[in-house]
Amino acid sequence: MGSNLARNLASREGNTVAVYNRSPERTRVLVEEHPEAGFIASETIDEFVASLATPRTAIIMVQAGAGTDAVINQLAERFEPGDIIVDGGNALFADTIRREKAVRETGVNFVGAGISGGEEGALKGPSIMPGGSVEAYKTLGPILSSIAAVVDGVPCVTHVGTDGAGHFVKMIHNGIEYADMQLIAEAYDLLREAAGYTPAEIAEIFAEWNTGELESYLIEITAEVLRQIDAKTGTPLVDVILDQAGSKGTGVWTVQTALDLGIPVSGIAEAVFARALSSKPAQRAAALTLPGPSSAWSVTDKEAFVEDVRLALYASKIIAYSQGFDAIVAGAEQYGWDIKKGDIAMIWRGGCIIRAQFLNRITEAYAADPGLVALVTAPYFTDAVTAAQDSWRRVVAGAAQSGIPTPAFSSSLAYYDGLRAPRLPAALVQGQRDFFGAHTYKRVDREGTFHTLWSGDRSEIETEGSSH
Numbered sequence: 001m002g003s004n005l006a007r008n009l010a011s012r013e014g015n016t017v018a019v020y021n022r023s024p025e026r027t028r029v030l031v032e033e034h035p036e037a038g039f040i041a042s043e044t045i046d047e048f049v050a051s052l053a054t055p056r057t058a059i060i061m062v063q064a065g066a067g068t069d070a071v072i073n074q075l076a077e078r079f080e081p082g083d084i085i086v087d088g089g090n091a092l093f094a095d096t097i098r099r100e101k102a103v104r105e106t107g108v109n110f111v112g113a114g115i116s117g118g119e120e121g122a123l124k125g126p127s128i129m130p131g132g133s134v135e136a137y138k139t140l141g142p143i144l145s146s147i148a149a150v151v152d153g154v155p156c157v158t159h160v161g162t163d164g165a166g167h168f169v170k171m172i173h174n175g176i177e178y179a180d181m182q183l184i185a186e187a188y189d190l191l192r193e194a195a196g197y198t199p200a201e202i203a204e205i206f207a208e209w210n211t212g213e214l215e216s217y218l219i220e221i222t223a224e225v226l227r228q229i230d231a232k233t234g235t236p237l238v239d240v241i242l243d244q245a246g247s248k249g250t251g252v253w254t255v256q257t258a259l260d261l262g263i264p265v266s267g268i269a270e271a272v273f274a275r276a277l278s279s280k281p282a283q284r285a286a287a288l289t290l291p292g293p294s295s296a297w298s299v300t301d302k303e304a305f306v307e308d309v310r311l312a313l314y315a316s317k318i319i320a321y322s323q324g325f326d327a328i329v330a331g332a333e334q335y336g337w338d339i340k341k342g343d344i345a346m347i348w349r350g351g352c353i354i355r356a357q358f359l360n361r362i363t364e365a366y367a368a369d370p371g372l373v374a375l376v377t378a379p380y381f382t383d384a385v386t387a388a389q390d391s392w393r394r395v396v397a398g399a400a401q402s403g404i405p406t407p408a409f410s411s412s413l414a415y416y417d418g419l420r421a422p423r424l425p426a427a428l429v430q431g432q433r434d435f436f437g438a439h440t441y442k443r444v445d446r447e448g449t450f451h452t453l454w455s456g457d458r459s460e461i462e463t464e465g466s467s468h
């Protein structure tokens, strides 16, 4: 990804790009393979720093973790006040907050920038989510705008917010990516297991869906993956891929962070758990003999079923994005970032893995009402879920009855019903907590905090607040 980003930078008018890699051989190969880039190559970090015009700007593209700290320290020792170090990897935002503070004390700017779009995006135009100081962005903004994807003439980059805001938003992007991918996978599984479609047929269904409101990069590539025939066996590639999903960890961070922030991210969490479950071969082998439902789903009207699955996918996707943006709002509040949700949706319209026509609708929703308390309550999305909910319920119920696992579909529906319920069983939970722990409760009809004397005469007393 680093090489492609360097090539992208070098391909833009007015940019001269210096390159350095801890392994000189990799630098040599890059320069030899791309003479058109006019790279200024260095074999040592000192040579590299000396080759940069001031204010120096270095973009680090290394695997998140200790390696990042090592390179940052090497540069920070050699850079001067006003220079800029950019971490373009998937660093944990908390690490970026720490690093930005430490480097800023030397007068050097440190920017954690989420860069989304994979290898292709890095070369042709990613979506870029830089944090760091407003000062640094004055220099960095034009450089990043010159390489970002462009949608309707607008580069997919914005100054997300200070210190770790960029990496925080990139993390949420990845969490939404996990949910999106899981929802698509569940739709595929339903079409395969309940309606008996083949991978090739499902590819065509996804290609058709990609012409409507579900249009997106992930739907597009899903059709390509399902069309692929394995050269060795002549069977669909998807049938020879081991069904154990990996994860580099950004989805896990999203769920951990959302839990700390008290934000339900059902679809993202179920996507992370689904990957974890898939990677438990011993348990799965042992569970193979567990009984399932007595009958499989016998779909009679396949066309209607496909439309039900499409609508269930769209409704669940709306919930996943609504929850993702809730996490962004909560993170901004917690860390003191002024993150504009509409701008984030706008820069996600192109370049990134979750790029989709759908992001235009989110941009419009936040433009119409920047204070929107829940994306799903925006008129466009309320209408979409209203049109989808019967299908959504049929699909989730049918999947449960026929033993097809749809954790993201069903948890998204449960969240939707919880969000709109006028009364929740949380009232009983409060009663239970007060019974065994005297944790007190509020009342619907009076101000104050109360406790029932469960082990005494069961009268209710007013208290000053919950006990520990």
Ligand code: 6PG
Residues within 6 Å of the ligand: 090, 115, 116, 117, 118, 174, 177, 246, 247, 248, 249, 250, 251, 352, 353
């Ligand atoms: C992107 C992607 C990328 C992600 C890889 C692997 O925005 O370009 O989100 O950053 O790290 O796709 O992610 P997982 O291994 O966690 O699935």
